[in-house]
Amino acid sequence: MRAIRALAVVLGLALIGGCAHAGATPSAFPGEVPAVRTAPAAAAPPEQPAQVPAAPPTTTPAPATTATTAATTAAPVTTAPRTAPPRTAVVAGLAAGTPCKATVAACVQLSTKKAWLVRDGKAVYGPVPITSGRPGWRTPPGTFAVTFKNINHKSSLFNNAPMPYSVFFNGGIAFHQGSLSVQSHGCIHLSKAAAQTFFSSLSKGSVVQVVA
Template identity: 50%
Template sequence: MHARGRARRDSRHATTFVFGRALGLVGSGATGSGTVGSGVLVRGPPPPPPPPPVVKPTPCTISDGACIQLSTNRTWVVRGDKIAYGPVAITHGRKGYETPLGTFPVLRKVKDEWSRPYNGPMPWSTYFTESGIAFHEGSLAELSHGCIHLDPASARYYFTTLSIGESVQVVA
């Protein structure tokens, strides 16, 4: 090592030593007891650890509206980044009739809807795509033609709680 490099290293060590000495941490008989020297520096218990990061309760990025996770067959209503209702079991679109991914507005609601293409009731329909995808009461044992099937109580809750224009986010 060059003399200049050694001098630089020694000066940093000296600065650390002087600073530590000024605080009473070096050469004053400090022990692990939390007191230094004649009691000039007294440390209390260590500070508490930082709080854990806030984990969003759903896989969606919206803070108000409905969140649907197709891979887990669950949905939630969220208000201000908090779960207001759910998770609720769902069924969704079968192969060839997949429920689309994305964020959509609630477009309309029909309490006693009837599906003409599939010739069946769709109570408590809350539509959120132009192509006719909706939350509604339906079988939780059979996949749908793209809609989100809910149990009767949940379908009614979504119908009465979600407002026109409110967000519905569908994630994989």
């Protein structure tokens, strides 16, 4: 038995010696795992600073421009309210366009043989032609008031002579339709159209002025 063990040791040593050929790396001790040769690590490239991606440009919005308009506070202008003169206002003095006062309703001028209707201080109708009283029957000047009207009057003094559209203002003297070529017995003769207008425009109490 001892001889067999001795033989085995001899054979083991021979095998170990025969297996050690070029390129093999024997272990220092039987059964030890041979060291693994590793290639030297390549030198690491110098460390580069981390590339931080550039932040996108930040556009700061311009502050909103608030147009501040200074409110101009003007002092309130006080204007007096316009008041139109009343339609019935009478202009002092003469009625415009006539020789009579502004307060009358009818005007007669004997020298020029003209007559007017007056309202609100001015002539609104005329002048229209007239004839007045003949000698001995002259129409007296003065200021009078209408006493009555009669559209189909007939003269009680002159044989029922027709006096259409009569407007009496001085006793028996009246405006009425009559001849513009023949003088009267004191009345104011008017054309038919004028007599109708005077009759419709004048009323009891209307002021009539007769001037020379």
